[in-house]
Amino acid sequence: xxxxxxxxxxxxxxxxxxxxxxxxxxxxxxxxxxxxxxxxxxxxxxxxxxxxxxxxxxxxxxxxxxxxxxxxxxxxxxxxxxxxxxxxxxxxxxxxxxxxxxxxxxxxxxxxxxxxxxxxxxxxxxxxxxxxxxxxxxxxxxxxxxxxxxxxxxxxxxxxxxxxxxxxxxxxxxxxxxxxxxxxx
Numbered sequence: 001x002x003x004x005x006x007x008x009x010x011x012x013x014x015x016x017x018x019x020x021x022x023x024x025x026x027x028x029x030x031x032x033x034x035x036x037x038x039x040x041x042x043x044x045x046x047x048x049x050x051x052x053x054x055x056x057x058x059x060x061x062x063x064x065x066x067x068x069x070x071x072x073x074x075x076x077x078x079x080x081x082x083x084x085x086x087x088x089x090x091x092x093x094x095x096x097x098x099x100x101x102x103x104x105x106x107x108x109x110x111x112x113x114x115x116x117x118x119x120x121x122x123x124x125x126x127x128x129x130x131x132x133x134x135x136x137x138x139x140x141x142x143x144x145x146x147x148x149x150x151x152x153x154x155x156x157x158x159x160x161x162x163x164x165x166x167x168x169x170x171x172x173x174x175x176x177x178x179x180x181x182x183x184x185x
Contacts, residue, residue, distance in 0.1 A: 008134060012142030018114050019046070020146035026102065027154020034102040035151050036084030041104070042147050045111035046118065047140035053122020054132035074113065084167055084174075161169060 019042055026038055080099060097119050118139065 004130065004134070008130070008138040009142070011125070011135070013146075014136040014174050015046070015118055015121065015139050015148035016142035019143045020150040022114060023150025024154040024157070027151035028157055029154075030102045030151070032155065035148075037104065038102060038107060038151065039144055039147055041107040041111050042114075043140055043144045045108075046143035047136045049115040049118040050122035050125075051132050051136040053119040054126030055122075055131065056132040056137055065183040074177065074181070077174050077181075080111065081174060084171065122178075 013108075023042075024039070027035075030038065122132070122135060126132055
């Protein structure tokens with residue numbers, strides 16, 4: 001298991017990078033009161049999806065592989081565009097839009113999109129004999145930690161640089177999404 005630990009940590013960090021980026025954007029628009037909701041939804045998906053993937057076979061991996069390449073990037077582009085759009089509105093509209101981005105349904109859709117590649121990671125590592133609970137535990141620990149850091153950093157950036165920070169976060173998300181789409185072609 002000791003030789004497996006560095007591999008698990010690298011996978012956890014790589015997967016958590018998406019959560020960090022998305023949380024930067026959410027932290028710049030979301031009230032602190034909804035952070036537990038954001039972290040809970042991310043945690044559920046980041047634990048459950050790789051766990052399910054590790055227990056599934058090659059058949060499902062083949063079906064998901066066709067969609068995983070575009071689903072995650074499309075979610076990032078959508079969130080980035082919404083973030084930039086929110087900043088362009090006056091404060092009351094911005095608050096309403098921020099609330100809609102952090103509602104349970106929106107967060108679940110976002111987390112599902114971000115977790116599409118986690119299913120493939122779970123399947124591939126599960127086929128390699130990696131214990132499913134060790135894989136999911138590592139991924140959820142890294143992802144929730146990175147998401148919390150992203151929320152805090154996004155909030156601080158919004159306070160210090162306001163509109164520019166939120167626009168920057170949105171553009172970064174859109175850029176990551178576009179890079180993901182271009183890389184999958």
